[in-house]
Amino acid sequence: MNARAALRGSLSAAVLLAACVGPLLSACSTPPAPEPVSVPAPSAPAPVEEPSPATALPPLPTTGLLAREDVRAWVDATAAQLVVPREEIARIVADARVVPEIQRLILPMPTPAKPRTWKGYRARFLDPVRINGGLAFWTAHADALERAQQRYGVPPEIVVAIAGVETVYGRLQGNYRVIDALATLGFAWPTEAPRDRSAYFRGELAQFIALSWERDLDPLQVRGSYAGAIGIAQFMPGSIRQFAVDFDDDTRIDLHDDAVDAIGSIANFLAMHGWRAELPVALHARVPDQGYEGFIAHDLVPRYSTEELAAAGIGCAGDDGIARGQPAASAPEDAAPKFGLVDLESPDLPTEYRCATGNFFAITQYNRSFFYAAAVMDLAATLRQARTQGVPQKKPRKRRRA
Numbered sequence: 001m002n003a004r005a006a007l008r009g010s011l012s013a014a015v016l017l018a019a020c021v022g023p024l025l026s027a028c029s030t031p032p033a034p035e036p037v038s039v040p041a042p043s044a045p046a047p048v049e050e051p052s053p054a055t056a057l058p059p060l061p062t063t064g065l066l067a068r069e070d071v072r073a074w075v076d077a078t079a080a081q082l083v084v085p086r087e088e089i090a091r092i093v094a095d096a097r098v099v100p101e102i103q104r105l106i107l108p109m110p111t112p113a114k115p116r117t118w119k120g121y122r123a124r125f126l127d128p129v130r131i132n133g134g135l136a137f138w139t140a141h142a143d144a145l146e147r148a149q150q151r152y153g154v155p156p157e158i159v160v161a162i163a164g165v166e167t168v169y170g171r172l173q174g175n176y177r178v179i180d181a182l183a184t185l186g187f188a189w190p191t192e193a194p195r196d197r198s199a200y201f202r203g204e205l206a207q208f209i210a211l212s213w214e215r216d217l218d219p220l221q222v223r224g225s226y227a228g229a230i231g232i233a234q235f236m237p238g239s240i241r242q243f244a245v246d247f248d249d250d251t252r253i254d255l256h257d258d259a260v261d262a263i264g265s266i267a268n269f270l271a272m273h274g275w276r277a278e279l280p281v282a283l284h285a286r287v288p289d290q291g292y293e294g295f296i297a298h299d300l301v302p303r304y305s306t307e308e309l310a311a312a313g314i315g316c317a318g319d320d321g322i323a324r325g326q327p328a329a330s331a332p333e334d335a336a337p338k339f340g341l342v343d344l345e346s347p348d349l350p351t352e353y354r355c356a357t358g359n360f361f362a363i364t365q366y367n368r369s370f371f372y373a374a375a376v377m378d379l380a381a382t383l384r385q386a387r388t389q390g391v392p393q394k395k396p397r398k399r400r401r402a
Contacts, residue, residue: 057086064094071187078206084213092209092219096183102176103190105226117346118371125375126382130164134383137169137259144247144260148267153277155323157380157387159266162366163232163259165376170232170259174225178237181228182208204228208237215253231255232262235269243269273362277325279337281377282360285353287341288313292353297340300361300368304339309355314341316355321381342370 057076065071075093079086114120138145138160145156160169167173182205189198208228212219224230228237233255235244244253247264255262292314295304306316316339327335337357344352354360354374363373 060086060090061094065096065098065183065187066090066094068187074187074202078209082206082210082213084209088213089209092179092212093183095220096179097177098184098188099176099180102181102184102226103188106185107190107193115347116371117348118344118352118374119346119349121371122375122378125165126379130168130379131382131386133169133171134160134164134379135386137163138383138387141259141263144263148247148263149277149323149325151264152267152271152275153325153328154267154270154275155277155325155380155384157322157384158270158281158363158376159263160383161376161380162266162363163262164379165372166234166366167232170257170262173223173231173234173256174229175223176226177220178208178222178224178228178230179205179219181224181226182237185227201228204237207241211237211241214241232259233266233269235265239269240265243272269366270359270362273365274358275362276327276335276337276358278327279357279359280320280324281322281363281380282320282342282354282356282374283316283339284318285341285355286315286317287353292341295341296343297356297361300340300364302338302340302356302358302361304341305336306339306355309339309341314355320377321384322377323384342374344370344374 060066060072060075062072066075071093072090075086075089078084079089082089138156142156145159148159149155163169182201186198186202186205189196189201205228208222209219211217212222222230225234229235230237230240231254233244235255240253240255244255244261244265245268246253246261248258248260250258253261253265255265291312295309295312295314297303309316339355339357340361342354342356342360344354346352356373360373360377363376364370366372366376
């Protein structure tokens with residue numbers, strides 16, 4: 001056993017001991033009433049020894065981002081929370097670089113000449129490249145997709161569609177060093193951005209350092225998107241630690257090159273966010289001229305029964321084209337589905353409305369956008385139809401050379 005493995009083992013044991021002790025203490029929330037005791041007469045207080053001064057931590061280097069006092073303070077605070085040694089955290093952070101391109105990419109796009117529309121957004125993802133690529137991906141990994149459906153209840157077309165929307169089935173995973181992306185957004189968040197999310201990215205930076213330590217990854221070599229998302233599934237580091245699975249049982253989780261691990265991880269993510277096999281994703285909705293606005297699920301939570309929607313003049317009907325399964329054995333008998341209204345706007349066209357179930361909102365945990373979840377849903381339905389009926393797909397158009 002090398003020194004790093006030994007250190008990791010001892011630190012993990014300490015964390016495990018603390019985790020075991022915590023629940024035992026919290027279980028004793030109501031202690032028994034104390035028995036009465038006699039109080040002795042006060043006596044002269046015993047001399048109190050002066051506490052020994054805390055052992056000062058050795059100074060950190062001041063290279064790179066560590067030249068900033070706030071970054072060094074973050075290293076100390078993070079080292080106190082993780083099992084990763086302080087020196088290792090400092091070494092990683094010292095090598096991180098602030099990348100101006102990442103700062104630009106995280107900013108909202110300048111106001112376009114034409115507003116963003118559902119019609120245009122949908123067309124970006126329901127294109128021949130993703131449809132043909134999705135059918136090929138489904139055929140290549142049919143066994144893994146079937147296993148994922150059996151284990152997690154998520155149909156193959158949904159898993160395939162997410163892989164297609166995220167990275168075109170692994171082709172576009174991003175080429176930024178994850179350490180640079182997370183450090184840039186955590187410690188150099190652009191001041192002109194409308195909302196400061198630097199705390200979130202500092203948290204993901206800590207997750208990434210922990211992930212690299214746990215899995216013997218070189219944190220200076222892992223690459224991903226400009227926001228720090230990793231692999232075919234584009235999981236953030238915290239999601240990898242929480243939701244990624246070794247779905248091919250090769251003792252390691254690889255979301256970069258192992259499509260089987262990516263398939264299992266996507267399905268597990270959705271299942272952990274409430275996916276129910278027996279429910280549709282969303283149904284077509286008909287809304288009245290007014291009075292429906294309060295039912296739009298801006299908080300991404302389905303709250304209304306079909307009876308409540310009907311009482312407001314909102315009708316839900318149709319078939320979303322997504323495969324359904326049997327309810328989980330653990331599902332409560334009275335688990336009637338709840339719906340939230342979703343509006344998909346195209347300023348030059350009538351707004352499209354859908355009655356979305358919890359499955360739709362599970363997809364929004366990937367990307368908190370009605371457009372995103374609806375695009376995944378529609379790509380999935382298109383893939384299932386094409387695979388079932390053998391519908392030929394158009395070939396991508398070749399670009400003309402200038």
